Every structure is written in C-alpha cells, then in structure tokens.
Amino acid sequence: MFASLLVVAIIGAIAWAGSAVGLGVLFGVVLPYVAVAAFFVGVIWRMVYWAKSPVPFAIPTTGGQERSLDFIKQAKWDCPTTTFGVVRRMFLEVVFFRSLFRNTCADVREFDEVNNGPRTIYFSSKWLWVFSLLFHYCFLLVFIRHFRFFMDPVCPVITWIETIDGIMQVGAPRFFWTGGLLLCALLFLLARRAFNQRLRYISLPNDYFPLFLLIGIVGTGICLRYFDKTDIAQVKVFIMGLVHFAPVSADGINALFFVHLTLVSVLLLYFPFSKLMHMAGIFFSPTRNLPCNTREVRHVNPWNPPKQFYTYAEYEDAFRDAMADAGLPLEKQPEKAAE
Amino acid sequence: MYNAKAVIVGIIIFAGIFSAPFWVNFNGTRDYKRPELVLPKTPNEKACIESAEFMRANHMTLLNEWRDQALRNENRVYVASDGRKWTISLQNTCMKCHDNYAEFCDKCHVTNNVDPYCWTCHILPKGNK
C-alpha cells in the first residue's frame, strides 16, 4: 500500500522537477504521445489476445427463471434467450452494474433467538455499488468536461454539462461536483481496502497503485483548478497543439500541470497491462454475454475432440450372459456372440 | 481470432471513443492560436493591479474575493502586492480600462468555455457586445 503511494509520489515529483528544469517537452509532449500510443496498441492487443481463444462452451449464469413452459414467466432481464435480451442484460451490467447491485453482506452469528442457535443473516449492501457507480460516472463526466481543451469552438453539450456540474455556483472558478465526488468515491474505495480486513488481505499493490494514481490525477486536477492555478488559455494552446500533432512550447504553464499530465500518461501506459482492462473485459464475459438458450441452440466448440466412449457393443460384450439371464433385450444373443 | 466480427466492432468503437480528443475538433480550428485580446486603448493606468501572469491565472479568484470584501465585509480597499491601493469595484476599477467586453473578457472565456456569472448582478456592458 505505502509502496504504491510512494511510487505515485515519485512519479509526480519527477514530473514536477523535470518540468521545472525545462524538460517540459519530455513530460508534456513525448510521454503523452508514447502513453496514448501504448494505450491504444495495448488495449487492442489484449482484446485480440482474448479473442484468439475460443469460447468452447456456453456458460451463461442464469440469474433467474429460464424460458420453458408458457405459463411460467421467464426472467427476461436476468435469463435472456434472445440477442435483444442479451444486449439488454449487458447494457444493465455495463451501465448500471446490475450484478454488483445484488450485493449482500453476510453476518454469521453464533447465537440467534429465532434459530435458537447459529444463524447467518444477509443484509443488502449497496455501498460498493453506489461508490463504484459514482466513481465511474464522475470519471466519465470529468473526461467529457476536458473536451473544452480539445475543441474550438467548444460544443454546446460540454457547456451544458459544465453548467449542470457547477450549478451550485460555489466560488470562482465554480466548484464542479463531479471532481469532488470523484475524489470522495476514490477515497471510499481506498478506505475499503485499508480498513476492511478481507479487502486488506486480498489487496495487492496492483490494486493500490491505480487507486493512488487516480487520486493523484484527481488531486492535481482539483489543485490546478482551485488552488495552484495556471493560465488555462496557455494550457489550451498547448493541448490543442498536442491533439493536432503540432506541439507548441509549454512555456508559462505551471509545473503542477505537468504532474497532472504525467500521471494521466502513466495511467494510460499502465492500463492495458492491468486489471483496469475490465473495461473491455466485461464485454467478453461468457457468463453474461451469451443467451441462456443452451438447450435450444447448439453451441459449437471449435476444438471439440472426437467422441471416444465405452460403446454399447463393448458393454454388451462384457455383460451379455448376465443380461440374458436377467431377461434384458440384447443385440446379440449369447449363442450368436459365441460363434 | 474467434467471434472476429463482434471483436472488431468492439475495437472500432473503443478506438473511436478514446481517440475523440484527436478528431472531435475536425471541423474546428486546425491551427489554434491563443486568442488575441484587444487591450485597453487609452489606458488610464500604466499597469493592471497585479502582474499579467497573475491576472491570467487568478483574476477569477481575485474578483470573487473582491465581491466578498465589498459586499460582505464592506471593505472597498484592495492593497496590491506592490503596495498600490485600489478601490474594490468591478465597474469602477476593472472596467474603467477593460471596457471592451467582447474583445477582452469574452475572447478567452468563449474559447475556454468559461461562463462567469458576474452579470447576474452587474449590468452587462453594452455597446461592444
């Protein structure tokens, strides 16, 4: 945990120092380009890597009643049999985190009045669902808000989002809720790992590092907006240069901006090689993206090995006499087989 | 590759969405320049209350502080970092020089998608809109 924090801090410090000693081009131009390229190549490479293995068996998790008899109502949302149904299931999964919404918390009690003995009680537990939704949607909105630096003129949709985001009109520049909530959600996710015994036990640096990295990105972003401001007119010139593949000098931009940009670049670099690939992975998940019609439509396994089994003929050969005695019908009567 | 069709569609969607920063401006300015501001033509003052660098990054905070000082604390005097004293007033101090709203304020605000709410109380300067 602290190692991950340290790594993020060191990356930030290097970017800070680097830009301060005039290596702005390295941290502001070279690194972002490399990171973006690695991100695209890496993510696509990983998707192709997954796709190179077949889905030999259709193993959807049926989350409700199957389609069987007319008078029994199928759970079409959680046990879909049609392509439309699967798309709907995936939509719920990707957009609303359907499975996580089911989350419960089990409390094992040594003694309970009703049971007059031990009892396990299940409580609905939606915190993880709430905060992970909050994190993902705030992150999405923050990403979209940044498009004001990527386009000129700025699209009205972005303006609209900013108006909504800053609707409370707190301070100048206006406080954006998404930024603050994003930080809160990240701190919640971090606190879970730090204070929940089970989570602490399973957490690896691979879990803390992206959290700290994101906290670093959000933190520097918030600082740049509210505390250690820089001239955003200059920032926009610089970023427009990047997205037009015509980089311009980074002179006059706050060093903190380069810390922010460097951390984003590290995130992009890290992304394809990490658990963050769940973004693409969820679409590949065979327990969710296949229709629950496995008895109705045959799923084909490309490496299905040839059938090899103990045939009836072998079986009858082994037990013919006993079968005849028991009066079982036979393919070959004992006398015939003996010949 | 198995399920190639679906995977390729997925890859295209992914690449399309995440490369948006690079193509979203396709119909806009290809050669983006820092907006050219029309500076006050007949300056009543030799210099702004603080340095240009400071003002570029922090004018909004300053104005916000000024509002609080003037309206909440009834303090109408601002001491700049160089010791000069200024009357805290958007209309009577700032806009005495910066009177060209369209060619000064709006230039940066529009391109950076900033929508200040100064004008919910103050009267929007007319004439040069």
Place this chain on the structure above:
Amino acid sequence: MAKLPTPQELVASRPDFPEQDWLDVKPQFTPGSYCYPAKKETMELLHMPNPHDWDPAAEDWNLPEDWEKILCDAFAERLEKHRSLKLFMDICVRCGACADKCHFFLGTNDPKNMPVLRAELLRSLYRRDYTMLGKILGKKVGARGWDKDVVKELFYYAYQCTECRRCSLFCPYGIDTAEITAIVRELLHEVGLGIHWIMDPVKNCSFTGNHLGIQPHSFVEIVEMLADDCETITGIRPKTPFNEKGHEILFITPSGDVFADPGIYTFMGYLMLFHELDLDYTFSTYASEGGNFGSFTTFNMAKKLNAKMYAEAERLGAKWILGGECGHMWRVINQYMATYNGPAPSCMMDVPTSPITGTKFTNAAATKMVHITEFTADLIKHNKLNLDPSRNDHIITTFHDSCNPARGMGLLEEPRYVLKAVCNNFVEMPENTIREQTFCCGAGSGLNTEEIMELRMRSGMPRGNALRYVQEKYGVNHMACVCAIDRATLPPLANYWAPGVTVSGLHELVANALVMKGECKRTMDLRQEDLPNVEPDETETQVEGQ
C-alpha cells in the same frame, strides 16, 4: 470419522485470518481437510495421465519428474482453449464482492476460500508467466512461480469448491469460479492428482453404465424390487421397461436414485407417475447414469460419460430423452451436452413433445432433453394428474434450489409449481438463500464424501442456518430438492443443523399425492410409514378385531 463439534462450537471455532500474507501461508493437510486420493489402478484404467500412488498428508506427492513443465504446458494449453480462463485471469479487480458469497468461506473463514483468492492462487502463477509486471516485479505484485507447495495448495482449494457459481452471480464481471476450479482440477489431473470419491464413480460409469457400478442384471433387480414396493403401497405394480427399442422416450436419471435412501423413493415416484400416464418409455442399463462425475475431473471425461446418452437414444430409437431430478447432470445437459456430443441423433424428433399434453418443449429443441419437473409441471397445468395433496398434509415443506439447475439452467419455478400442487404447506427459506442466490448443500462437485464430514457441515452452514430458520419459525419439517447429490448430502446436513427435517426428492411427494387409477386405499407413504391423516381401514380393523 471424528466426532463433529456442535453447530455453535463449529461456528465459534472458525479461525481468524492468518497474520502472514496469503502467499506465505501453506495449507495444512490434516485428516478431515482433504479427500482421499484416487487409486493408481483406477487412473490407469481410465488412461489418466501420470497415475501414481500418493498421499495428501505426505510431504512428497510423488509427482512425475517433469511435473513443472507438464503443468506449465497444460496451463498454456488451457489458456489457448478457453477464453474464459484468459479473461478471468486478467480482469478481476479484487473488489471483494464475491468474498462472503461462498459457503466454504462463510463456514471456514479461510481467506483462500474467498472466490477471489481461490482464483488468485492460479492468477499468481499466470502473472509470472503472462504479464509484464509479474515477470519484472514478481512477488511484489502477487506473482509467483510453480513449486510443489503451490501444487498442494491448488489441490487443497480446488477440492474446497463445489463449482456452485454463486460467486459468479454477484461478480460485476461474471467471473465464474466454477470455471477456474474445473480448470485447476484438469491441471492437477495432468500430474496424476485426483480424488477417489470422484474417480471411482467415473471408472464405474465408464465401464458399467453408472457411478455406483451396478451391473445390468443387478440394476434390473433393484428396480424390480422398488416396483414391488410400489405395489405394496398402492396395489399397483408399475411396469419397468429396460433397454427396449422403439419407445418414444428414453428416461435417464442419476443412479444414486436406484441405490440410496431417500433417492429410491423419488425413483419409485417416477415409476408410479410413468405407469399412471401409461408413458411410452424405457430405461437403459447402459445409459443408467444421469449424473456426470466426469464433469468434476476434465471436460473430456465429462464428454465421454455424457456420450452414452445420445448413443443409447440412437440405438433404442428414442424420440427424446426425459431426465430425472439431478443437479450437476443438468448443468452438463443444459450447457454442455449439445456442444460435447451434439447434434442429437437424427432419429429424434425436432422438438420434444409431451405425448400426454402435446406441449412442445421448444426450449429443448437442440438437446432433445426435457427435465422431469418441466414435464410434470406441464401435466399438472393441463390437469392430467389426479392429485390429493392432503396426503402430504403432515409435512410442512421448504424447497432447496440446487446450484446447477438454479444458476446453470434457471429451473426455479417448475419445481415450485409442482411442489405447490402436491403439498398444501410450502414455506420458502430466506430470500438470499434460494432461487438464483441459492446456497450449495456444501458437498457438490464430488465432495460428498464421508472423510470430510466436518468440512461439509461447515460449507453447508449457510444452507443449514436457513433451514433451521424456517424450521424454528414456521415449523418446517421437510425439505424437497431436485438433485440426487442433495438427497445424499442434505440428510446429514439437516440432521446436524436442523434435526428433525427430512429430505426428499420432488417426485416422492408427487407420487404420495398421486391418485392412481385402481389403486388401493393408501395408508402409508412411499417410505412405508403410516400416513397420520388416514383413518385405519374399517375392514382391516375388523379383521384385526376378529
């Protein structure tokens, strides 16, 4: 078998998490924590790779010389073959939503029984060989290489998972631990590690047609005996067709039901139901196993054992196959059978159709296999059965959804529909323990063996607690289920966690309520226990009086 602690002691004795990092903790092979190993002869007979004698409690497991290479290659091959494996290795974020969904974790509090960590055991190996960071940073990022202790650990935890897929329901990415467990078991089989309780039935099923190794003539004999019992109870001796050609339906059920109490009563239920319907069907002694212990070893073994069903249907010229109550059997049939051994033989009809009601089971159009509760629910809906549910009035029943039909098939309402038609008193267990969220009996996937009884009681704790709850609160004294393994494992579980609750298959209750044409007055249920609500027959009393 060691004496079991009391339920309260058992719950209280769940240890805390170890101090050390999980990578540094090694499993302790104490008696009762592991299943007995498969015999060398069994493995040889089945042509399993690297058969050898070994003892889980021993320091040295006599692994083949180049075990590490075998395992690395086997792992690479599985990654090539299963997208699910690659994906599940890559995308877990360790959010922990699965942790307390596992009955083994709840019962043992062993962190490695959290589905996430069970998968990490394999994921740590994957990281070293297939991820850049793992290669460079090793243990710091949770990567490790193969060593003999790792193999032991994989064995320990692959056989403390019942492949029930409850975690996969809650996982935001649908990561399916059953898939990981199944593949780990495959890997272990590559170096000759398997368990007796699974491999012995596999061997039996391969060579005699069923898990229990019942030879054809004995099979017939037992079924005849059960038919005799039906006659004793109802006055009607149901027909028992075997291996006969030209029938419309081939009926296949787990062999446990012809062998062990209380499965036999369910089997009698089938006999009586089919007789009453005058169903055109046959049993097969060759395909006399619905279950598939092969599915607990390797995908190929599952395919091999499953192949007999279609082969026999083709030989006998059956139009479709009716399948009995079983759990993992239906996971295989519903999600694997058509893929393994399909398409179904051409002699079979396009869509299985009930000869009694004419209902087309379109949901089984490809496999041509219909679940008995689908079949019976349809009969009841069409009023084809004369049922007297009051005969089951002395029981207040609940229903245990088996993991596989629940999460691998979606068979939830059909058994309830049947149960409500044959029983007047039906109570559901708490909602987080039924339907798609059902808890395993604690001993599925080949772990229903005696030597791990305490472990079974631990993993059965969530189910046991839920049963106890309805027993205490609503006076439930009976639990119905549609799984042969459940019928074997739930009685000891109920006996431990909720003493006084009996367990039966659904069709035992159906047959109890079934009023057959020309039957004598029923005075006893299928277990030949007196029906409490029935007045003793007058003539009999008179006879006794004289």
